[in-house]
Amino acid sequence: MTTTPTKPEPLPPPPAPSTLDTVTGAGTSLLRSLAMPALAFVTALIIGAFIIALSNVDLLPQLFSDPGSTLAAMGREVWTAYRALARGAVGSVYAISETLFATTPLILASLGVAIGFRAGLFNIGAQGQMLVGGMCTAWVGIYANLPGPLHVIVALLAGVVGGMVWGGIPGLLKARTGAHEVITTIMFNFIALYLVQWLLSIPLFQEAGRNNPVSEPLRPSAHLPSLFGSSYRVTIGILIAVAAVFAVRWLLFQSSLGFEFRVLGLNPEAGRYAGMSVGGLMTLALALAGGLAGIAGANQIMGLAPFKATTSLAGSVGFDAITVALLGRSHPVGVLWAALLFGALKAGGREMQGAAQIPLDLVVVLQALIVVFVAAPALVRAIYRMKGVAERPTQLTKGWGA
Numbered sequence: 001m002t003t004t005p006t007k008p009e010p011l012p013p014p015p016a017p018s019t020l021d022t023v024t025g026a027g028t029s030l031l032r033s034l035a036m037p038a039l040a041f042v043t044a045l046i047i048g049a050f051i052i053a054l055s056n057v058d059l060l061p062q063l064f065s066d067p068g069s070t071l072a073a074m075g076r077e078v079w080t081a082y083r084a085l086a087r088g089a090v091g092s093v094y095a096i097s098e099t100l101f102a103t104t105p106l107i108l109a110s111l112g113v114a115i116g117f118r119a120g121l122f123n124i125g126a127q128g129q130m131l132v133g134g135m136c137t138a139w140v141g142i143y144a145n146l147p148g149p150l151h152v153i154v155a156l157l158a159g160v161v162g163g164m165v166w167g168g169i170p171g172l173l174k175a176r177t178g179a180h181e182v183i184t185t186i187m188f189n190f191i192a193l194y195l196v197q198w199l200l201s202i203p204l205f206q207e208a209g210r211n212n213p214v215s216e217p218l219r220p221s222a223h224l225p226s227l228f229g230s231s232y233r234v235t236i237g238i239l240i241a242v243a244a245v246f247a248v249r250w251l252l253f254q255s256s257l258g259f260e261f262r263v264l265g266l267n268p269e270a271g272r273y274a275g276m277s278v279g280g281l282m283t284l285a286l287a288l289a290g291g292l293a294g295i296a297g298a299n300q301i302m303g304l305a306p307f308k309a310t311t312s313l314a315g316s317v318g319f320d321a322i323t324v325a326l327l328g329r330s331h332p333v334g335v336l337w338a339a340l341l342f343g344a345l346k347a348g349g350r351e352m353q354g355a356a357q358i359p360l361d362l363v364v365v366l367q368a369l370i371v372v373f374v375a376a377p378a379l380v381r382a383i384y385r386m387k388g389v390a391e392r393p394t395q396l397t398k399g400w401g402a
Contacts, residue, residue, distance in 0.1 A: 037327075039380050040373030041341070048366050049078045052358060081358045088351020089344035095351070097232035103343030104234070104303075105130075107241035108296035109321035110328065110335045111248045112167070112289035116181075117330040118252055119285035120265035125170060125185030126293040127318025128192030129163040131311075133294025134301050135196055136162030138205065138309035141218030141302065151221040152302070156240075159298030160291040166192060167290015168283055175279030181286065189318070197311050205309065215309035224303040235303040242336070244292060249332040261285055293318065323367065327374055342367060 053074035054060065062070045089099050109126045116123035137159040146154060170184035199205050200213030207216045224235035252258035263271040264281045272278045300313045324342055328334030349363035373380050380386070 036377050036380060037337075037370075037374055039384060040370055043373050043380065043383065044366050044369035045082070047369055048362065049082070051362065051365065052078050052081050080355070081352050081362075084352040084355035084358075085345075085348035087348070087355075089348035091351075093228065094232060095347060097228050097234040098347035098350075099340070099344045100227075100234040100238045101232075101303075101343075102346040103339045104237045104241045105296040105299055105317045106320060106324050106339040106342055107336060108244055108299065109293045109317050110324035110339055111244055111332060112163075112292035112296075113321045113325035114328065114330040114332065114335050115248065115252070115261065115285055115292070116289045117325060118258075118265050119261040119281065120268065121171075121174070121181050121282060121285055121289075123167070123185055123286060123289045124182055124322065125167060125188050125286075125290070125318075126296075126321045127314050128185070128189035129166045129290040129293035130297035130300070130314040130318050131192040131196045132166040132297070133159035133163035133290075134297030134309055134313045135199060135205075136294070137222075137298035137301055138215050138218065141222035141307075142205070142216050144222075145219070146221060148221040151219065152224065155218075155222045155302060156295060156298050159294040161294070163290040163292070163294020163297065164287040165290070167293065168287035171283035171286030174286070175282045185286075193311060196309070200309060200311065207308065213311055218301065218307040222302055223307055224299065233304065235299075237299040237303045240295065240299070244295070245332045245336045248292075252332065257284075293321070296321075323371055327371055341370070 056074065056077060059070050059073055059077075088095050090096055109130060112126055112129070113123050137155045140155045140158040141151070144151060144154060166188060167185075170179070170181050170188055173179040173184050174181050197213050200215055205215045207214050224237050226232060227234045227236055227238065250258075252261065260271065260276050260281055263274070263276065264278060264285070268278050271281070296317060297314060300315070300317075301307060301309055320342060324338045325335055327338040327341075328336070345363050345367060349360050352358045352363070353360045
């Protein structure tokens with residue numbers, strides 16, 4: 001007796017893909033991708049409110065004797081502090097200009113760190129790359145005698161070249177010798193710092209009549225034009241930074257080179273098997289990262305009076321850029337919003353310190369809390385009892401010995 005084979009039932013169609021998260025690149029919905037950073041920010045503000053309320057040592061002894069009035073006074077302090085924070089960030093044209101001014105170098109340096117993350121490289125050298133790029137810009141800005149627009153362009157390009165060279169060296173060491181980029185980029189920060197300190201102490205750069213490391217001022221033709229007028233510090237550097245966001249987004253997600261960077265970050269062995277030059281990609285990724293940091297350094301000299309190079313021209317931007325890139329999940333658009341948030345906190349923090357007598361260090365605490373909650377989405381879901389499938393953690397770099 002023979003049996004007629006039954007025709008197998010067709011497989012059900014695959015489920016429709018969800019909206020790709022533009023920040024993380026994961027398959028979560030856009031709403032969830034926006035909700036997590038927003039909830040992290042709100043949670044950080046709530047904890048910050050408790051810190052502000054409990055930091056007043058004059059009110060604490062009255063908490064048990066007169067809890068109603070004391071809690072009301074604490075609430076007024078929190079309201080005054082956060083109102084000053086918002087007013088200093090977006091409360092006027094001047095406040096917005098200060099926010100954009102603080103945001104500009106953060107965007108540029110963080111984009112460089114994000115490129116490294118996408119390529120599986122942990123670039124901690126943005127600080128040194130800013131210093132070297134800034135010094136190259138200072139050299140062109142002081143000695144080149146060019147008409148205004150051309151002088152600005154050449155000075156910016158000098159910053160790009162200086163940053164690319166300084167970033168490309170650790171990339172080349174990684175590619176040729178296997179030296180870990182974390183170690184080399186950290187060490188190159190110190191090399192850049194003392195190199196700049198020496199350069200600013202020789203007649204080539206040091207301002208006449210000075211004993212401290214400060215350069216001659218840049219020629220007026222090398223100054224970045226102001227965006228809102230001479231009364232405000234924000235310059236066209238913010239437009240350059242926003243243009244860099246879209247350029248890096250195109251590079252990473254619409255070009256073959258960006259595809260190779262992302263393959264390198266996910267599996268360098270697969271890239272090598274596919275014929276990619278892994279060593280060349282490592283060098284190029286860190287060189288591009290250094291070039292973006294170099295523009296940030298150029299912006300700090302060309303756009304900030306008195307238009308002179310100092311050893312502190314990078315400030316803490318190079319290290320803040322790592323935090324911003326992590327908060328933005330290494331996506332250019334995410335970096336833009338994260339940099340705007342940090343720029344607003346920096347600008348508003350000064351107003352909060354003056355109006356509410358709140359230490360500026362509280363802004364650093366808020367930044368740290370935001371990063372903690374964004375980096376731990378499971379904690380945010382647990383706090384707000386959010387249902388849903390847990391997200392896979394985003395792997396930024398291959399780590400040690402990979």
